[in-house]
Every structure is written in C-alpha cells, then in structure tokens.
Amino acid sequence: QDSAGVPKEKHDYQSDVARLRKIVINSLYSHRDVFLRELISNANDALEKLRLTSLTDKEVLSGAEDLNVTIKAYTDEDGNGRIIIRDTGIGMTPEELTANLGTLAKSGTTEFLARAESTDTTGTGNLIGAFGLGFYSSFLVANRVYVASLAAKSAHNPEPVQYVFSSGADESSFEIYSDPRGSTLGRGTEITLVLKPDAVEYTNPHKITELVDKHSSFSSAFPIYLYTQRTEQVPIDEDRSSSEDPKAAIEDIDEDEAIIEDISDDTEEEKAPETKSVTVEEWIHMNSQPPIWMRDPKSVSEEEYKSFYQATFKDYEEPVAWHHFSGDSGSGVSFKAIIYVPSHLDDSYWQNPLTSSSRDIRLMVKRVFITSDLGEDALPKWANWVKVVVDAEDLPLNVSRETLQSTRFLKQLRSIILKHILQMLAHIAEEDSEKWEQVQKVFGNVFKLGAVEDTKNREKLVGLTRFATNQRNSTSLDEYLGNRKKGQKQIFYLADMGSKPEILAKSVFIEKLHARGYEVLLLTEPLDEIFVQNLRMHKRVPFQDVAKAGLRFGDEDVSPEEEKEEEKALTEQYKPLLDWLKEEVKEVVRDVIISNRLVTSSCAVVADMMGYTANVEKMMSASQSGPKSPMHEFAKKQRIMEINPRSPLIQGLLRRVEQLPTEEEGRDLEAEEELKEVASVLIDGALVRSGFNVPDSNEFFTIIDRVLRRSLGVSETAPTDTTVKPAPPVDSEPLNLQDPLDVEWPDYVPGSLRQPDSPFQHEEQLFWDVEEIDEEGNPVKKLHRASEHDEL
C-alpha cells in the first residue's frame, strides 16, 4: 500500500528474468539505443493484435478510436528525464502484465542466457533481438519503468481496469497495482521510463527522430507521433484570435491524438510589440511514408531495406540479399512482397531440418498484419529460413489462417517465393563471387538437402550446389561436365564424411584418375553421399563412386573384348597370388582382383556395387538404425581387394608365393608364416588406406612389430621386459577414511571443498559443510561425504 492508499502487489521476478535483466543492464550499455526500437516494436505488435482481433470482434476497438503510437519526452519536476511511449493496442490485464513482463515464457531463453553469460557483449547485442527480450531493454536507459495498461474491452473482459506494472532497474521484484489515475488510457499501454541521469540525451527530439528514422519509421503500418514544442514569433493579433486560453495546450499534453497546435502567452500587452514568442506544441508524424513494401523499390535505399529486415525479423545481422517486387498470384490476388536471404541460419535449422516449418512469412492484407504462420507446408522444409513480407491487396480482410489454407493464393505464393529465391541465388552465383562464397558457406548443404527433398525444384537447386574436386576448390555439376574428358561417361566422386578435400585428393582411389588428368568430386559432408545416391545422375551422366567397383575411364584404348583378354592374361599370371591372397583375407573381403585404378599403391579395398563404401559404413554406424539388419551385414561384406600388378611389392609377393614349396616338396612352414604376416599387413594397410576400420587393431600392431623387428634384424622372439609391481593384497579392513578435519591443510577455508592438497581434490562436491551440535550443545564443525548426508 502506498501513501495514496493504493494496494500494491509485490512479485518476485522469475529467476531467469532476474538473470536476464542483469545481463541486459550490465553488458549491453553500448547497445542501449535498441530500447526505443524494442518498445515501438512491442507497441506495433499490440496494435496488430488489436487490428486482427477487431476483424472478428468490433468491441475491442471501443475506448480509443485511433490506432497509433505516441512518444513524448521531457524533464519532470524532479529534473528526471522521462520518455512516455503509448500505444492504443490490445493492452494487458493485470495478470498479463505479471505473466508477460515478470516471467520469460520463451523457449530458447535459457540458451540465450547461457550464451550471453559466456560471450562478449557484441555477441549479446546480437542475441537480444533474436531471442525477443525487447521489454527488458528499457532498463538500459531507465532507473524505473512504469507500464500502465488497459486491456481492450471484449466479451471475456467487458469492464477492463487500468493497472500499472512498476519496477526499478536494481530491484529483484516488481509491483502491480490498479492505476491511481483511473482508466485514463482509453485502451492500450503506456510505458514511462524514468531515465538514468546519463541517458537524458534520449529526451532530445532530434535523438528520438534519428532513432525512429533509423529503426522503426518504415516498418510500422501504424502512425508514430512525436510530441514537440517549439517557440515561434507570431503577430499579436493572430495570437489573440487563435486561443482563448493560451495555457491550455501545455496542460493538455496528455491528449495525444492527432496534431495539437497551441500557443502560450509570455508577453505584456501594454508594450504592444508587433510580434511575440509563442510555444507551439505539435505531434509530428514520424513515419508519414507508406510502409516500405508498399513503396516503389526505386525510392527505397539499401539502408532502409536492411534496417527494415533487421527490425522485422529481429536479426542483428544484415541480410545477404533481397528482392522487392509486386505481382499477381494468377488467382486474381495482386500483392507486393520483399523476400530476404538472411546471412545465417538459425541455430535450430540443422537440429531438425525436415520437421520445422517457417514462421517468417509475414502475410498482410491491405497493410493489416494477418499471420506469420502459414502452416506446415507453406514452403518446402529446406527453405524454412526464407524471410518474407507479403501484402495482398485482394484478399478479404477477415481471412483466417484456416480459410487461407484452402485458397489457391497460398499455393501460388509458395511457388512465387521459391521461384524468386532461386532466381536471386542464381543471380548471386553469376554476379558476385564474394557474396556467393558467403552464401555457399551458409547454404551449401541446404541446397543439397533441397535437391533431395524438393523434386519439383530439383534441377535449379542442383544448379546451386558446389563441390570441391582434385583440380579446384569449387565446381558446379554443369562445370564438371564441361570439363569431362572424351569418352568419359561417369561423374567420378569420392566420399569420406568428415574428411578434408585436400586429404581425399591423395586417396588411393583416385590416384590413377588424378594422374591421368580426370576430375573427381571430393565429397566430405554427410549430406553429399545422400545427395549423389538420390540423384544417381546429372544430365543423364551417372555418378560413379571411385571407391566402388565399376570404374571406367571411357577412353580405354582397347575394345572391351581385348580388355577382357588382357585382364584374363594378367589374372592368369597372378593366379597363384590371387588364390593365395583370397584364402588369407577371406574373412575381410569377398574377392581379390587385378586393379585398373591403382598407380603407385600396391592395393586397395573397394566396395562392390552392392556393398558399402567406407564412407557409407561410417554413416551407417553413426546412425542408430540399420547396423544390425542382415542387409547391413551382407552389404558390409561386399568388399573387394584390388591389387596393383605393376607394384614391385605385389610382383615380389607373387614370386614368393610361387616359390613356396608344395606339399610334395615338403612345406616350409616358417616361410608360409612369414608370408601370412605380409598378407595380413597388406590387407589391413589396404583397409586403413581405403578408409575402413581394421578388424583387430591389436593384432595388426603386433604383426607390424614383428615385421619391423625382422627388418631391423632384432630377434623376433626376444621378450620385452613386462615385469610390473603387482597391486597389494585385498584390504579386508572396514573402509576407514581419515576425517578430513584431522588433516593439516594449509590455508584451510571452511566450505571450500577443493583444497590443493586434499586427497579428494579431483572429486566434485564431495562434502557438505554442515553445523552440528555436540552433547554439551556446542557447535561442532564437521564435514560429511555428500552421499552419506543424502542418505541421512
């Protein structure tokens, strides 16, 4: 209860709000200009809500006819700067004041807090708008904020009462009370900021005009007025005739509508000068221009487009590109639209790219905001990040989201937006390499996802995809085909999720292609493999995984028959080695064949047409599903070992295998064992080189160890000294931890649980610091293990 007897309800801020306010106040000083934009944006939202509600319930409009925002700034009788921002929007009941301004209902707020607390202030500045924490920005400039609000009259709330929310910047609580002035607002909300002494500059009308011009003037469809006073010289006669009570206007400054012009008297009549100074009060319409999307694109500056985007979509970063156009939907709905490409994706985009839906298509009808939620299928999922403002001229104003779904307009709008977005992106690709690089970084994978998801726009999306190759950093598939060699009938690619193109470029699989001058796409993103598997071909040229069987250069000098003959001859020549190897490595590969892809490497493991490449295998084991299915087990085994007949190692091995004495000649078990080891190292090395895991890495290294010893002439059987000190016998005594208080700890601070010399220094929160009373009633300081304490 205050001195005027108004009962005041005191509420503690929800703890997150308290944290948030602290961050806002402490770390956003350099961004404090934002407060005005945030409050105007809230006022605009409240007016939009009212307008929308009034389409179905006219009653809500009663109380205040005009829908507008007014701003008044002055210095009060105590010398404090004050700014009053008032709107005639939907208003808030006392419950809503508490819920909206005293708690944070937003999802993502915790994330914001975590990030804000861990980042520098610039990062926080960017976050504040994105997370919709607008109202709290008022505490950047105000020591105290009063929010008086009168909710709109409605069937649920036929007798609304004006309430006030009041809070100081340093208080951990806020008050709610009925406004002692009564219901003066007619309807809507009035926010009074009692400015901090160092924020009085904001009472300057020029400063306010500058901020509104910069951030808000173009985005609101509702008029924003600023109260001003200026002194003018007027002829005395005119003065007399224009006002009976010159002081009235000053008293009347709370009457905010329209334009009030009046005069105050400060001269003495008897001197009868020709003119005299009068104070003229005026409400200046700050956003007299139509909203930006209604204007002729030629009259809108780049800055205006950017600021409009930032204010509307709450993004501190500038958009990459936009397109402003008017059109006709084809179903007779004419519209104006601005489509923006943001410079980043929301953090959540990749968390669930195929389930979220767009909330950023702001649909208006004749300047009245209708909705920004056009339902699940407003756009294909890949395009959820597109930001659009669209104003339709010929839809009925009372169109609801439900009826919208059934209009043809929405469907047409979807294809119009997509068409323009794709055109914009293609244009950037052609015209602006620097920007295109930026777009690729952010959206490169989005285009690949789109090409898989959106079959209708597939061709255009494929046109936007780029890939690294062994010859250049980035190529489109069309450019790749333009660079194909005579006879080449495949698009060669090598995929290894999470690798780097420069590493892939050295892969065993592409050594021959590379040496011969063929271009190979090097795919390192998880989506790449899915992309090529889905597309299967581009312009009818199939993709060929060079880690799989089936590689054809297309310029083979010999006819397929001759080639077969050659292969047969080589296979015949190498038969002893192939047979021997097949037996040795049958657990790991299905077959061993002569390779046509290897140049310097001795061997490689490739996947058969039906098998998994190392990359797919990696993806399969990363995903939850699949690995256990029989199909998976089958596919895993479909590997082939290819050996390079020109490799001296292979040639040497062939000789050694051929020299092995047969059963009749009397087997040389030692030589056999030695060769077995060579085979084992060869296959494991080939697996590793080809990106697969070796079946038993311990065994692998043991053999390597033996082979190394042999080559160094060290005895293969000489044991390593493996003696270690064994652990003492089992301790059968009951566990008796030393009381930590008995330990002499340097600088022991009660309650500080992680002393440097503590035997428990690596354990978290091991003890509770508790007070206990002994039998004589004296306090005893004791530390208990946390778990014991819990059990007690």
Ligand SMILES: Nc1ncnc2c1ncn2[C@@H]1O[C@H](COP(=O)(O)OP(=O)(O)OP(=O)(O)O)[C@@H](O)[C@H]1O
């Ligand atoms: N002038 C107002 N009239 C009516 N309700 C308001 C007004 N200002 C704030 N509110 C209510 O208080 C809530 C919290 O406002 P706040 O500015 O903190 O976040 P927000 O407006 O929801 O998010 P954002 O600032 O990103 O739009 C709003 O969602 C709205 O319901």
